[in-house]
Amino acid sequence: MRNRTSIVAGLGSGGRTAVGLGLALAIGAGPSTGPAAAQEPVDLELVLAVDASGSVDLSEFDLQKHGLASAFRDPEVIAALEAFAPAGIAVALVQWSGRRQQMMVIDWTLVRDRPSATAFAETVETTGRWLLGETAIADALAFSIELLERNRFEGARRTIDLSGDGPTNAGGDPDPVRDAAVAAGITINGLAIVNEIPTLDIYFAEHVIGGPDAFLLIAKDYRDFARAIRQKLLREIQGAGLAGRDAAGPNLAARR
Numbered sequence: 001m002r003n004r005t006s007i008v009a010g011l012g013s014g015g016r017t018a019v020g021l022g023l024a025l026a027i028g029a030g031p032s033t034g035p036a037a038a039q040e041p042v043d044l045e046l047v048l049a050v051d052a053s054g055s056v057d058l059s060e061f062d063l064q065k066h067g068l069a070s071a072f073r074d075p076e077v078i079a080a081l082e083a084f085a086p087a088g089i090a091v092a093l094v095q096w097s098g099r100r101q102q103m104m105v106i107d108w109t110l111v112r113d114r115p116s117a118t119a120f121a122e123t124v125e126t127t128g129r130w131l132l133g134e135t136a137i138a139d140a141l142a143f144s145i146e147l148l149e150r151n152r153f154e155g156a157r158r159t160i161d162l163s164g165d166g167p168t169n170a171g172g173d174p175d176p177v178r179d180a181a182v183a184a185g186i187t188i189n190g191l192a193i194v195n196e197i198p199t200l201d202i203y204f205a206e207h208v209i210g211g212p213d214a215f216l217l218i219a220k221d222y223r224d225f226a227r228a229i230r231q232k233l234l235r236e237i238q239g240a241g242l243a244g245r246d247a248a249g250p251n252l253a254a255r256r
Helices: 013-029 058-073 075-084 114-125 137-149 175-183 200-207 222-238
Strands: 040-042 044-051 089-096 102-111 153-155 158-164 187-193 215-219 251-253
Touching: 040 089, 044 058, 044 137, 044 153, 044 222, 058 075, 058 114, 058 222, 075 114, 075 222, 089 137, 089 153, 102 114, 102 137, 137 158, 137 175, 158 222, 175 187, 187 200, 187 222, 200 215, 215 222
Parallel strands: 040 153, 044 089, 044 158, 158 187, 187 215
Antiparallel strands: 089 102, 215 251
16 A cells, blocks of 8 residues: 655645645545545556646637546547556546636546546536636646545556646746656656747646656647547557557657
8 A cells, every 4th residue: 555645744834725726626626535544456556637727718628628538438548448447547626727616516526437537537627617727837736746646446557647828927846846756766758839929838748747758749739639638548548658648749758
């Protein structure tokens, strides 16, 4: 059984405050499972962290939501689940924005086959938008790490999948939080939406992604998000060593 000591405990009072408030919001969003609960083995624990900051308008947010739902309905994604993750993957959906603005909008869910993937997709599509604010990537990562530490699953791999359309403009730099996650064996993958900031992929590569087999994909705009998140989910389910290169868009490897 993994030691569930909090990874973010040493990151400073700002990070702890953000995580604490975020967990309180998450409890309000649905049933919560604490570290004392029996841990169910899975092939992957995956936090999907979706940008809900002020730079994302309502139509763009909907494109993210429907693109993510479409990915979980995709026949190739379902086939990958059944072939590469026989124990299933545990998935939580997070919306993130500014300082102390993170919310787990879908609690940890076991996805392992077509019925469970379809049901998760339907839940994604019915989820509303809860946040609007600045862009605090460090807070989003700290919140996601805490969720990985406090759930009822025991993953062979633990991954944060963070998507966004801009660099941090609130809170601290993401680097120390990223480094704490990497030290604990957590992988942070990125999906940079580059329609407003063409060099955002470089920022994500240098300051956000990290850990075992970490990678970064690029969406040219929000209409391209569905393609990118499908490819990203396939690669995360299969494992980076087994997945193919993203033929439809650029792909940057981890720098850490």
